[in-house]
Amino acid sequence: MSTPEIVFAGCNGGALTEIADYEAVGGFQALAKARALTPDDVIAELKASNLRGRGGAFFPTGMKWSFVPKPDKLDKPHYLVINADESEPGTFKDREIMLRVPFRFLEGALIAAHAIESTHVFIYIRGEYEAEFEVLVASLEQMRAKRLLGDVTIVLHRGAGAYICGEETALLESLEGKRGQPRTKPPFPAIAGLYASPTAVNNVESITTATSVLELGGEEYAKLGVENSAGTRVFSLSGNVVNGGNYELPHGFPLRDLINDIGGGIADGRTLKAVIPGGSSTVVLTADEANTVTLDFTSLVGAGTAIGSAAVIAIDDRCCMVQLAVRVSQFYQHESCGKCTPCRVGTKWLTTILQKIEDGRGTQADMDLLVSVAERINGKCLCPLGDSDAIAVMSYFDKFRDEFQAHIDEGGCPFHGSSSLDQLLAPVAMHIHEHTPVHA
Amino acid sequence: MSALYDEIQVMRAQYPESLSAVMPALQLAQERNGGWLSEQAFRDVADALDLTPAYCLSIASFYDMFRLEPTGEHVIEVCTNVSCGLKGAQQVVEAFERGLEMRAGETTDDFTLRTVECLGGCGWATIVAVDNRHRLHVQAEDVPRIVAELRGVEWVEPDDEADVDA
Numbered sequence: 001m002s003t004p005e006i007v008f009a010g011c012n013g014g015a016l017t018e019i020a021d022y023e024a025v026g027g028f029q030a031l032a033k034a035r036a037l038t039p040d041d042v043i044a045e046l047k048a049s050n051l052r053g054r055g056g057a058f059f060p061t062g063m064k065w066s067f068v069p070k071p072d073k074l075d076k077p078h079y080l081v082i083n084a085d086e087s088e089p090g091t092f093k094d095r096e097i098m099l100r101v102p103f104r105f106l107e108g109a110l111i112a113a114h115a116i117e118s119t120h121v122f123i124y125i126r127g128e129y130e131a132e133f134e135v136l137v138a139s140l141e142q143m144r145a146k147r148l149l150g151d152v153t154i155v156l157h158r159g160a161g162a163y164i165c166g167e168e169t170a171l172l173e174s175l176e177g178k179r180g181q182p183r184t185k186p187p188f189p190a191i192a193g194l195y196a197s198p199t200a201v202n203n204v205e206s207i208t209t210a211t212s213v214l215e216l217g218g219e220e221y222a223k224l225g226v227e228n229s230a231g232t233r234v235f236s237l238s239g240n241v242v243n244g245g246n247y248e249l250p251h252g253f254p255l256r257d258l259i260n261d262i263g264g265g266i267a268d269g270r271t272l273k274a275v276i277p278g279g280s281s282t283v284v285l286t287a288d289e290a291n292t293v294t295l296d297f298t299s300l301v302g303a304g305t306a307i308g309s310a311a312v313i314a315i316d317d318r319c320c321m322v323q324l325a326v327r328v329s330q331f332y333q334h335e336s337c338g339k340c341t342p343c344r345v346g347t348k349w350l351t352t353i354l355q356k357i358e359d360g361r362g363t364q365a366d367m368d369l370l371v372s373v374a375e376r377i378n379g380k381c382l383c384p385l386g387d388s389d390a391i392a393v394m395s396y397f398d399k400f401r402d403e404f405q406a407h408i409d410e411g412g413c414p415f416h417g418s419s420s421l422d423q424l425l426a427p428v429a430m431h432i433h434e435h436t437p438v439h440a
Numbered sequence: 441m442s443a444l445y446d447e448i449q450v451m452r453a454q455y456p457e458s459l460s461a462v463m464p465a466l467q468l469a470q471e472r473n474g475g476w477l478s479e480q481a482f483r484d485v486a487d488a489l490d491l492t493p494a495y496c497l498s499i500a501s502f503y504d505m506f507r508l509e510p511t512g513e514h515v516i517e518v519c520t521n522v523s524c525g526l527k528g529a530q531q532v533v534e535a536f537e538r539g540l541e542m543r544a545g546e547t548t549d550d551f552t553l554r555t556v557e558c559l560g561g562c563g564w565a566t567i568v569a570v571d572n573r574h575r576l577h578v579q580a581e582d583v584p585r586i587v588a589e590l591r592g593v594e595w596v597e598p599d600d601e602a603d604v605d606a
Contacts, residue, residue, distance in 0.1 A: 077456070089521045089558040120456070127467075127505045128559055130572045155454050160463055161504030163557065177459035179502040195457055237563055238523035244563030280522060311562070313523055327522055331557055337502075424525045425533055425555050427504075430545045 004224065005248050006212045006232045007205065008101060015100040017135060019142040022103040028148060030214035034111040035150075042115040046210060048218030050230035055083055055166070055203030056279060056309040058297060061210065067190035068116040068198045078118035079199040081175065081189075082109060082207055084125040084132075085159050085166045089280035089331060090311030093234040094204035096246045098125075098132040101208060102139040106154070108207035111214055113152050116200050120153055124171050127159040163335035167383045168201040170337065181339045182383035205234055226252030229296035233310050239276075240316035240420075242267045251296040255285075258295065259314050270316035274400075278308025280328050281388030283395040305395075320419035321400040322407055325393045326354045330426040332389035343386030346377035350393055351428070357404060360412035367404065370397060444472055448488035458489055462499055465489060466506055475515065476507040504556070512551040514590050517569040518544070520555045523562035528579060529555075532566045535583035551590070 010016060010025030019027070034042050046062030053059045068078060086094040097105055109121050125133050136156055143149060157175055164170045165180040172194050174180035193199025209231065213221045222230045229251035235258060238244045242264030249258065255275065259265065266272050275290040276282060283305035285293065293299045300307045315324070333347040353370050356362045374390035381387065397404055406414045415422065447468060452461040465488060469481040477500055482493040489496075500506035516536060520529045533544055536553055544555050561567035564576035570586065578586070588595040 086560055087558060090523055090562050092560045092562050092564075095560055126560065127503075128569065128572070128574075131574070157460075158464065158467060159503070160467065160506055162502065174463070175460060176457065177462040177499070179499060238565060239526045239562075244523075244565065246563065276522075313526075313562070315526060319526065324522065327520075327525060331521060334557060420528075421522075421525045422530070424520055424530045425544055426520055427555050427557055430555055 004232065004250070006216075006221075006224070007097060007104070007208055007234055008248050009104075009212070011100055016104070017100075017102060017139065019103060019139075019146065022101075026215065027103055028107055030211045031107050031110050031148070034114050034214050039115050039117050042111065042214070045218040046115070046213055049213040049221040050218075051206065051209055051213055051221065052230070052297075053203055054205035054209065054233065054310070056088065056281075058307065061202065061206050064190065064202070065112065065115050065200055067188070068118075068200050069191070071117050074198060076197040077120055077195075078116055079194045079197055080109065080113045080116060080118045080121045081168075081172065081194055081199055081201045082121065082123045082204060083166060083168065083171055083201055084123055084129070084204045085171060086126055086129075086204070086309075087163045087166050088309045088311060089328075090238055090276060090313045091236050091279050091309040092238075093236045093246050093310065095126075095129055095132050097204055097208050097234065098129070099135055102135050103143070104211045105204060105208040106136070106139055106143060108209070108211040109154060110149065110152055111210050112200065112202060112207055116198075118200075119151050120155075122155050122157055122175060122194070124157050124159060124165070124175055127161050133158060162337075163331075164337045164383070164385060167385065170383065171201065172199065179337070181337045184382055225250050226294070226296050226298070228298045229307070233295070233307075235295065236309075236311040237263050237314070238311070239314040240267050240270060240272075240318075241265065241314045249295070252299075253295045255293050255295055255312065256291045258312060259290070263314070266314065266316050268316070270318060272314060273317045273319060274315045274321070276311075276313040276315070276392075278306050279311040280313070280331065281384070281392055282306045282308045283391060284399060286399055316420070318415075318418065318420040320358075320413055320415040320421060321396045321403045322354060322358045322413065323415075323419050323421040323424070325396045326351065326358055327421055327424055327426060328392050328396075329354055329389050330428040332385060334426070334428045336385060340381035340383075340386065342377045342380040343389075346373055346386055347389045349373045350377075350389055354393065357407045358413055360407065360410070362408050364408060367397075367408065370394075442484070444469060444484055445488045448485065452489065459491075461489055462491065462496060463503075466496060466500055470506060475511045476509060510547070512547050512549060514550065514571055515552045515554075515569075516540075516590075517554050517556040517559070519557070519559040519561070519565075519567040519569075521558035521562075523558075524565040524567055527565035529566045531580040532568065532578055532583060535580040536587070539583050539587035 016022045051061045165174045169183035170180040189199040272287040275285045329351040338344045377386040377390040448465045452458045465485045473481045482496045486493045559567045568575045568578045
C-alpha cells in the first residue's frame with residue numbers, strides 16, 4: 001500500500017527546521033495561495049477537503065471556521081487558538097509535527113488566521129514540551145525575519161501540566177490566566193471564546209494539514225483516505241510492539257497491518273491481547289476485533305469505539321486488565337479538575353473499587369457498584385473527562401469480565417505478580433504513599 | 441524595580457488582558473527562584489501583575505509543573521502511564537530508587553524523584569524527564585549510567601568477569 005506523506009512531506013525522515021530547506025520543498029506557497037483568496041474561498045477549500053479535526057473530536061475543520069462570525073458583524077477582535085496541549089495517554093504526534101515540520105504548522109496557522117480574519121494567534125503548548133517550544137520560537141524568528149507574518153501576531157503560551165487544558169474551554173480559561181476548568185457550552189468558542197470573543201480552536205495536526213489542503217486543493221485532498229475519513233493521519237503507535245513511533249498513513253489502513261507490518265509485531269515473542277485504538281479514553285478492542293478493523297471513523301465506530309487522537313496502544317498477554325483499569329482510572333482521577341461532582345468523586349470511586357478488586361478484597365457486590373458508579377458519571381459533567389474514565393474502564397470490564405471475576409473468585413490477582421503493570425506507581429498512588437508510613 | 445518585574449511587564453504586553461500573563465510570570469519566577477515558588481516569589485508575581493499572592497497560589501496549585509516546595513538540584517520524573525508501564529516503567533522507577541537511595545516522591549538537596557502522568561512520548565517508552573529534558577527508550581539497566589552522569593562521576597561499564605571474580 002503506498003503511503004503518501006502529507007503532513008511530513010519533504011522531510012525524508014529528517015526535520016525541516018531551516019526556513020530555506022522548507023522553502024526548497026515548496027514551503028509558504030500555500031500561504032501565498034490562501035492570501036490571494038478571500039477568507040470564504042479558503043474555508044470553501046477546507047470544506048471541499050473534508051478535513052476533520054485531528055485532536056480527537058473529528059469535527060469538520062472548514063465548518064468550524066465558518067461558525068466564526070465575520071468581523072463586520074461583531075465589534076470584537078477574533079482569535080485563533082491552537083491546541084498544542086497534547087496529553088491524551090498514547091498520543092505523541094503533535095510534538096513530532098512541531099519538531100519536524102514547524103514551518104508547515106506555522107504556515108497553517110497563518111492560513112487559518114486569514115480564513116477567520118484574525119490577526120491574533122495563540123499557540124497553547126504543553127509545558128512539558130520544552131524542546132518543541134524552543135523549535136517554535138526559533139522558527140517564528142526565522143519567519144519574522146522574512147516578514148511572513150504580515151499583520152498577524154503569534155504568541156506562544158506554555159501550559160504547566162494539566163491534561164484538562166486539552167479540552168478547548170478549559171484551555172481558554174487557562175489562557176485567560178485562570179484555573180483550567182471547562183466552561184458550560186453553549187456558547188461555543190466560535191461565538192464566545194477567548195476573552196468572550198469569537199475564537200476558532202484547532203489542533204496542531206489539523207492546522208498543519210490545512211497547509212497541505214491549500215497546496216493540493218480541497219478536492220484532491222478529499223480523494224485520499226476513505227469515505228467519512230479523508231486524508232492521511234499521523235498514528236501514534238505504542239505499547240508492546242517492536243517499533244513504536246509515529247506513522248503517517250492514509251485513513252482506512254488496517255489496524256492489524258499497522259501493528260504487525262509497520263510496528264514489527266508484538267515484542268518479546270508475546271501475543272496480542274487487546275488494543276486501545278484512539279487514546280486512553282476510547283473503548284478497548286480485543287485482539288480478534290483489532291484484526292478486523294481499519295483505522296477510520298466508520299470502521300471504528302462500527303466496532304463500538306472511536307479513532308480519537310489516533311493513538312494506538314497495543315497490549316500483550318502479560319497485562320492484567322484490572323491493573324490496566326486501575327492505572328487508567330488513576331490517571332483520570334489525578335487529572336479531574338474538580339469542577340463537576342460526578343467526575344471529581346466518581347473517578348476516585350472507580351479507582352478505589354478497581355484497586356479493591358485487584359488486591360483481592362473485592363466482592364460480587366463491588367462488580368455491580370463499579371457499573372453503578374460508571375453510570376453516575378457518564379454524560380453528567382461539563383466535559384468528557386469523567387466519561388472517558390467510565391467508558392474506558394467499563395470497556396475492559398465488559399470485554400474481559402472473566403478476568404475481573406477471577407480476581408473475586410481467587411481472592412487475588414490471577415497474574416500473581418507477573419503482569420506487565422504489576423505494582424505500577426501512579427502519581428495519585430504516590431500522594432497516598434507520602435502520607436503512609438513506610439513499612440519496615 | 442526588579443528585573444523580574446520588568447520581564448513580567450514584557451509578557452503582560454503580549455496579551456489583550458494582563459491576567460493571561462500569570463502563568464508565564466509564575467513560570468519565570470519559578471525558574472529564577474531555583475525551581476520552586478516561595479512566598480516571596482508569589483508576592484513578586486502578584487505585585488508585577490496587580491494580583492494578590494493568594495490568587496497566584498490558586499493558579500500554581502492547580503498545575504502540576506508549579507512546585508510549592510524546594511526541589512533537588514536535579515528533578516527526575518518517570519512517566520508511569522499505560523504505554524510506559526507496559527514497557528517496564530516500574531522497573532525504571534525502582535532502579536532510580538536504588539541508584540539514588542530514595543523513594544519516588546522524595547526530595548534531597550541533590551535530587552527530586554517523582555512519577556508523573558503521560559509525558560507524550562509513548563512510542564519511545566519509557567520516558568524519563570531529567571530537568572525537563574526527555575530521555576527516550578530508558579530501561580532499568582540504563583539508570584546507573586544516568587545517575588552517574590547526574591552525580592558528575594565517571595561511568596564505568598560493569599565488567600561481568602570482574603563481578604564473578606569478586
